Amino acid sequence: EPEVTQTPSHQVTQMGQEVILRCVPISNHLYFYWYRQILGQKVEFLVSFYNNEISEKSEIFDDQFSVERPDGSNFTLKIRSTKLEDSAMYFCASTAGTDTQYFGPGTRLTVL
Amino acid sequence: QKEVEQDPGPLSVPEGAIVSLNCTYSNSAFQYFMWYRQYSRKGPELLMYTYSSGNKEDGRFTAQVDKSSKYISLFIRDSQPSDSATYLCAMIRDDKIIFGKGTRLHILP
Numbered sequence: 001e002p003e004v005t006q007t008p009s010h011q012v013t014q015m016g017q018e019v020i021l022r023c024v025p026i027s028n029h030l031y032f033y034w035y036r037q038i039l040g041q042k043v044e045f046l047v048s049f050y051n052n053e054i055s056e057k058s059e060i061f062d063d064q065f066s067v068e069r070p071d072g073s074n075f076t077l078k079i080r081s082t083k084l085e086d087s088a089m090y091f092c093a094s095t096a097g098t099d100t101q102y103f104g105p106g107t108r109l110t111v112l
Numbered sequence: 113q114k115e116v117e118q119d120p121g122p123l124s125v126p127e128g129a130i131v132s133l134n135c136t137y138s139n140s141a142f143q144y145f146m147w148y149r150q151y152s153r154k155g156p157e158l159l160m161y162t163y164s165s166g167n168k169e170d171g172r173f174t175a176q177v178d179k180s181s182k183y184i185s186l187f188i189r190d191s192q193p194s195d196s197a198t199y200l201c202a203m204i205r206d207d208k209i210i211f212g213k214g215t216r217l218h219i220l221p
């Protein structure tokens with residue numbers, strides 16, 4: 001069964017450093033999403049991406065964040081200058097259309 | 113008022129019992145209603161997905177939506193220890209999923 005994959009599973013970085021989280025969505029899906037989940041809190045929407053552009057973003061997704069689909073398979077989330085409060089699980093999701101989204105296993109980001 | 117409200121639990125029930133999990137919501141714009149299961153340090157896994165008011169059954173799971181009351185439920189029959197996880201209700205509006213906080217469920221063997 002096709003699935004969303006994410007790398008790395010765990011990323012440790014120093015405050016102020018740039019990180020890139022990578023996702024490979026399900027191959028025939030067209031809509032891509034990033035969510036985050038701070039430990040003990042609920043899953044929060046960050047951004048949605050369709051047709052090579054952002055279609056929706058939350059107030060969390062400020063200028064420090066960017067997304068890119070550099071080729072036909074990868075979808076990345078970049079955090080330019082990480083802060084302690086960026087420590088969270090980051091989930092990528094994808095969907096073919098108006099049906100529901102399928103989530104990857106997540107990348108645990110730890111900012112020291 | 114939060115858009116989606118869900119009691120975080122924990123909820124502990126004996127194996128074999130029927131489990132009832134619930135969420136309320138405030139925004140009539142929500143169109144699709146889902147239940148996800150999340151094991152510790154894993155991504156949410158879709159369990160049930162429904163659009164209309166009423167019941168939808170899949171194996172031991174039944175999802176119920178009452179749009180007039182803005183209330184959704186998930187019932188788990190014949191609960192198993194492997195059902196122990198966090199259950200997230202979720203709803204779609206404007207192309208994004210809004211999650212409840214999740215209810216931690218423990219099935220006691």
